[in-house]
Amino acid sequence: MISRVAENCFWLQRYMERAACTAGMIEVNLSTVLDMQVSPKESWRALLVASGEEPSFVERHGAEVVADGELVQDYLIWDRQNSASLVQMITMARENARSVRETISLEMWLAVNGLWLWLTSGKGRRGFHKEPAEFYDRLRREVELVRALTYGTILHDEAFHFMRLGMLLERAGQTARLLDVKHHLLGPSDPGQGDSPVEVAHWLALLRTLTATESFFKRGLTLSGAAVAHFLILERDLPRSVRHCLVRAADSLAYVREFSDGKRGRRSAAMLEHLRTRLRTDSGSRVFGAELHDELTFMIDGIANLCEQIRADFFDPTLAEQEVDRAAGGRAPGVGQ
Amino acid sequence: MCAKHRRKDPPSGLFDGYAPDGAIDELFEAEGTPHPAMERVVALLQQLDRSDFKQRQRLADATFRRGGVTFSVYSDRRGIEKTFPFDLIPRLIAAADWARLERGLVQRATALNRFLEDVYGEQEILEAGKIPRALVERCSGYVPEVRGLARPHGVSVHVAGIDLLRREDGEFVVLEDNLRVPSGVSYVLENRSVMKRLFPLIFQLARVETVDDYAVRLRDALLSVSPVDGTETNVAVLTPGIYNSAYFEHSFLARQMGCLLVEGRDLFVHDDRVWVKTTRGPVQVHVIYRRVDDLFLDPGMFREDSVLGVRGLMQAYAKGHVTIANAVGNGVADDKAMYPYVPDMVRFYLGEEPLLGQVPTFRCAEPDDRAFVLKHLEELVVKEVAGAGGYGMCVGPTATKAQLKAMAKQLATHPEDYIAQPVVEFSTCPTLSSRGVAPRRVDLRPYVVTGRSTWVLPGGLTRVALKAGSYVVNSSQGGGSKDTWVLKEQA
Known part of the structure; x- marks a missing residue:
């Protein structure tokens, strides 16, 4: 397209x-x-x-x-x-x-x-x-x-997958950002103490913002900053979790890459894979406490950079001309004629 | 409660009390007497209750707005989108009238195509002295750069929009030809689709020629003049972008033809071929139905500052690797200064008498004509040769003294910029106004599509001056539109 x-x-x-x-x-x-x-x-x-x-x-x-x-x-x-x-x-x-x-x-x-x-x-x-x-x-x-x-x-073809990619990456970024702001607002909680009523109210509000309250309790979790953060970042089956969005974004990215036989989007795919690996190796230990802000910043920046890379890999108007110039003999490649 | 009382009156037919105002009317010979060929359909429409009609009118307006069937007004940079006011009472054309008109349109379009091929080629018509060479060369629409370039299958005007009026004697006459990037056909199709939704039964009973195949016809015409085989041809509609006043139409046509909608920045030229930038790499384009003006098409050849075009496009065209529709340079044929010569073109190229009349025109560049125009300024309509959309016009009978004076001054200093025509009384059509159904003036723009053969969309765009007594039908100046029903021959 x-x-x-x-x-x-x-x-x-x-x-x-x-x-x-x-x-x-x-x-x-x-x-x-x-x-x-x-x-x-x-x-x-x-x-x-x-x-x-x-x-x-x-x-x-x-x-x-x-x-x-x-x-x-x-x-x-x-x-x-x-x-x-x-x-x-x-x-x-x-x-x-x-x-x-x-x-x-x-x-x-x-x-x-x-x-x-x-x-x-x-x-x-x-x-x-x-x-x-x-x-x-x-x-x-x-x-x-x-x-x-x-x-x-609409057809679930290229256009659909670019739309889905935009939706999922935006959503992953938003979830991370909202969590970060809440975390910043409340400060790191004392692991010895339970959350205060104010904190509880805030975490509940965050879950509701992401329409994740019922899902959270269905998983049998107890309300705390750590549990909410863990849930919103790593829960595989929560449609708004960072992990969930990135896994599906990777599907859509793979789909759109097929159209150029994988020639385009190599960097985007690598960046997305890097973000996902980080989530995988990070099974919860670093997810709350002082490091949470750094982790979330890493995610938020990583997603923003990924969106830029997608632009460079697929949307950049100078790309096609560069490809033509690179093609041997100066003749334009006969892709999809 | 008032409304309730009124309801008890005998049911009011749509045209009750409607009387033509002296001008010839499209539907009625006189009050209560429709034209014989239209009696049947007028009777169908007559059954509609006026209050019901008004409600459907609101429904139609909401449908257009919701669907984004809009145009932007040129004066706003980012464009306020407006809907084209739509009047639900259709304009009818009898089968016999249409058949005659259609022949005239095909003849005219054929002659204009021949003229363009000639004027950018051998220039036989100039050699023969039928048209002054100076007039052509001075014309702002003449593009000397394309002289000598082959036109695929000799076609220059793939789509023509020919503006017609119906004169007092009942004859259709040509007011002007639009051969560059005529617009409006999407309204014809959208108007029809709304009418079918609002009045399914009446529409069915009326037996109207279909307009639904326009996009298919256009696509077939474009494919027929492609430099490569039709099955391998990629067609693109080239639009200036979403802020262009006719963007809706560009998008609409691309959708209906199932082809690409591109902006200049989506294309590039390499190896004298045109490519579109896709997510999978460059893909070649063979036919460009462009809705960008000549001067913006190729910054390498025309306006250097154009960001709407494609550098190198004209070179690709010259090499025959891409067909541009409509061709570049058509402005020389639809220029108001050239208009008086179109009947001569018909005679010269086709050896036939023109079937369509046109409005007598005075060329202010000629001393005799100018003297006459200056003397009769109050009776004439003076038009700027380069003007369009009803701008730059001086309508003698309604102009103020100051306006006439300013016009006379303009004519003295820049006579070549103007032509003048007598005020043409033209037809009215029953139209819904705030005070019931009233006569309003209408014109007609049929669309003529030419590939290897020529086809005319039955009917076309009827524009209507919504103000009482007004002669100006342009959408930019308070005009609206109607669905145009070409009635089928009686079975």
Whole structure:
């Protein structure tokens, strides 16, 4: 497929995934702050930190208002100047969808465009002010609809796998980032002591953000920072765990590599393998405590670098020309004529 | 409650009380009297209740918006997307009228194709003195760089959009030819699909010529002029990108034809062949249905700053490794200054009399014509030769004194930039307005597709001036569109 189109597919799903994550984060926080033991200041600020938006928010609105839930929500959802706001991410997702309209299904397009229209036409905003719970509920459903239609209405060929790759890598990164922020917020817990009620509330909120609460308890686990971190990073069967996402991302990467008979994506594959090996050898011992932050940073950076490498391996517009130049005799290779 | 009371009135037919406003009407001869050939279908439409109709109108608008069937307005850089206002009352064309029109369109498109091949080749028509050489060479659409390059199968105008008006005497006349990158066909197809959804029964009973095979016809035409065998041909639609006003259509056509949709940056030229950059490496492209203007196509030959084109494309074309549709340089044939000569082209190349009339045109570059135009400015429509989309136009009867004065000044200093035409009274069609069904002026843009043979899409895009009394149908200036129903011959 056309490299640019592949890149648009990849980003379409990265933006959708990011938007879903932002929405989930805010929605859960709304109910968390209702519990008195959690300081609203720290919890709203954590959202800004997790989305990497704290500095620009403070620059815009001042440091003293980071606890102002209304303002933070407005900034993270509606602010068009904020490139990481939900409305901007949906706009970008929609723009990517529009530019690959001939590649995605009609159903997918209608779902993405419908979501965008709802958010930008004023209807969404009115709902947000009038009935926030319903607003988040609908947002979640519409995002899930796009995801379901991605799996259910297009060929599971190259375009699909670039989309899936974007979705899974974004999700792995988001899980790691959310965990890191929580860990940073609470600090390393004293292994001798159990978690405090505040800590417990935070870990529960994190699980809910990642819709992993029920799964966590189904595994018979006891709530603690260490157990949550272990679960979110290593649990093979949890759809949002870092490991789960990386294993499936590797499948999709292998699939798209086949089209060039493995010529393209060699480096990407090696980097992904490296990240997975790290998870495998790391069976829990280093996963909590002082080293957790380093581990998560390693993962977050590693995933970001991997996304860059995928770009260089598959999307870079100068690649094809280089390949032609390298081909013997100056004649272009007759790939796929 | 008012509405309830009104409901008790006898059921109102769609066209009750509709009367043509003096202009010739597409559906009615006079109030209550449809044209004989349309009686049957008008009766079907008449059954529709007006309130029901308005609701379906809203449904249609929502469908277009949701589907992203939009165009962007040129004045906004990043483009506000707008839907093309759509009027649900179809414009009807009787079978006999269409048959005649179709012959005229094929004849005209054939002559224009012959002219382009000639003017970029032997230039026999100039040698014969039928068209002044200076006029051609001064024309902004003339591209001397492509002179002498072979045109695959002699085709230059693979897709033509020929704008027609129906004159007071009932004849269709050509207002202008669009031979470069005519757009709008996606609206024809989308309008039809909405109409079929909203009025399935009426549509079925009306017996209308299908438009569904447009994409197949276009693809077949493009494949037929490919430099390689059709089965080995890769076709691509070249778009300027998602901010272009007609992006929806580009994407739509690529989808319908099942071919690649590319931007200039997706392509490169190597070894005088055109390649698309894919995730598996370079893949050759043989036919480019381009929706990028001539000047932006190849920064190596035309505008150096173009980021929409492909460097080396014209070289690949010159070597015969790629077919560009429409061909480069077609602007010389649809230029407003060349328009008066099209009937002569028909006579010169085909030895036939033109079947389609056109609007008498004064060339302001000629002293006699100019003098006449200056004297009759208030009665004439003056058009900029290079203008399009209804811009740069001075409509005498409605212009202010100041506007007329400014126009006269322009004509004195740059006469060659202008032509003038008498105001053409043209037809109306019943259209839903805020105060019921009212006559509104319509034009017609049929699409003529040429590969190794020529085919005309039945009907075409009917544009409608939504303002009462207005003559301007352009989408950029308050125009809308209608579905165009070419009625099948009575069985």
